[in-house]
Amino acid sequence: MKRQVPGLADTARSSRPEIPDGVFLVRIDGAQFRWHATKPFYVLRLFVLEPRALTGHSIVGRLYCTQKAMWKMGWFLRDFLYDPELLAHEQVDEKALRDLRGVVKVSHTVINGISLINLDGFAPASQWEELSTSSVSSPTRPDLEEAS
Numbered sequence: 001m002k003r004q005v006p007g008l009a010d011t012a013r014s015s016r017p018e019i020p021d022g023v024f025l026v027r028i029d030g031a032q033f034r035w036h037a038t039k040p041f042y043v044l045r046l047f048v049l050e051p052r053a054l055t056g057h058s059i060v061g062r063l064y065c066t067q068k069a070m071w072k073m074g075w076f077l078r079d080f081l082y083d084p085e086l087l088a089h090e091q092v093d094e095k096a097l098r099d100l101r102g103v104v105k106v107s108h109t110v111i112n113g114i115s116l117i118n119l120d121g122f123a124p125a126s127q128w129e130e131l132s133t134s135s136v137s138s139p140t141r142p143d144l145e146e147a148s
Helices: 008-012 070-079 084-088 125-137
Strands: 022-034 041-050 058-064 101-111 114-124
Touching: 022 058, 022 125, 058 070, 058 101, 058 114, 070 084, 070 101, 070 114, 101 125, 114 125
Parallel strands: none
Antiparallel strands: 022 041, 022 101, 041 058, 101 114
16 A cells, blocks of 8 residues: 655655865864774764854765775874874874864766765865865865875
8 A cells, every 4th residue: 555645755865955066164073993804994073163154064975994994093193183192102082083173175976876086185174274275276186186
């Protein structure tokens, strides 16, 4: 038996608008380690501070902790001004990550029909003004692009 349920279609749509590809000033809202046998990772929840049109939206992405991806983890931690003493001791404290600020470049990819957010690059929050103005005039950002 089929029933008509008014308003049901609205709940199936995403309740939050999709974050476009681009460069954002963000604050770390939360980080949680997820163990996986071959690809352990951190789930990062980032709160958008700038641009103003997207302030308050969240970006959720993964940062892998494999030996091959450790360079990216280090880049992220350094640019978000993570505690250098903890970094020197090879420790990541999820509570110490909370409220750190920085710039992140994101893009989207679709794998098996699932849209995923890529964290393509990072920069210190102090560089936001420079990066936000140049991102309008230049679609490619060599200073934030992932090394090949």
